[in-house]
Amino acid sequence: xxxxxxxxxxxxxVGLVVAxxxxxxTDRGIEPVLMEGNPDCGDLQGLTYTNQxxxxxxxNGSNTNGIFVLxxxxxxxxxxxxxxxxxxxxxxxxxGTQANAYRYPGTVDFSDGHLETPVLGNGKNARxxxxxxxxxx
Numbered sequence: 297x298x299x300x301x302x303x304x305x306x307x308x309x310v311g312l313v314v315a316x317x318x319x320x321x322t323d324r325g326i327e328p329v330l331m332e333g334n335p336d337c338g339d340l341q342g343l344t345y346t347n348q349x350x351x352x353x354x355x356n357g358s359n360t361n362g363i364f365v366l367x368x369x370x371x372x373x374x375x376x377x378x379x380x381x382x383x384x385x386x387x388x389x390x391x392g393t394q395a396n397a398y399r400y401p402g403t404v405d406f407s408d409g410h411l412e413t414p415v416l417g418n419g420k421n422a423r424x425x426x427x428x429x430x431x432x433x
């Protein structure tokens with residue numbers, strides 16, 4: 297019985313680690329929302345934005361309209377803007393058949409880091425497919 301309880305506790309701990317990996321917050325504490333398919337800014341209900349950019353297979357340090365995206369790994373990015381404009385309201389990080397959407401409710405968000413692709417069934421993050429940035433100039 298004791299071995300069973302130890303095994304059950306170990307399985308529960310592994311389950312918590314996998315669940316925590318699926319909802320890891322960014323450097324700024326933004327929790328991702330998992331989305332199916334290939335979402336864009338229009339799929340985020342109630343989001344305020346006027347423009348979106350999609351970076352597919354972009355090089356590290358891509359700069360579009362004053363928004364810089366740095367690729368930290370095949371599963372992880374960070375972004376920043378040079379000044380108060382443009383105002384980033386969301387970033388969608390796509391990988392596999394899903395995406396993680398990170399919404400920024402503040403009025404002054406200049407940067408964030410460790411935005412990750414969705415976690416696959418094997419517990420590993422999907423390989424980065426594209427990054428969509430929703431913003432207002």
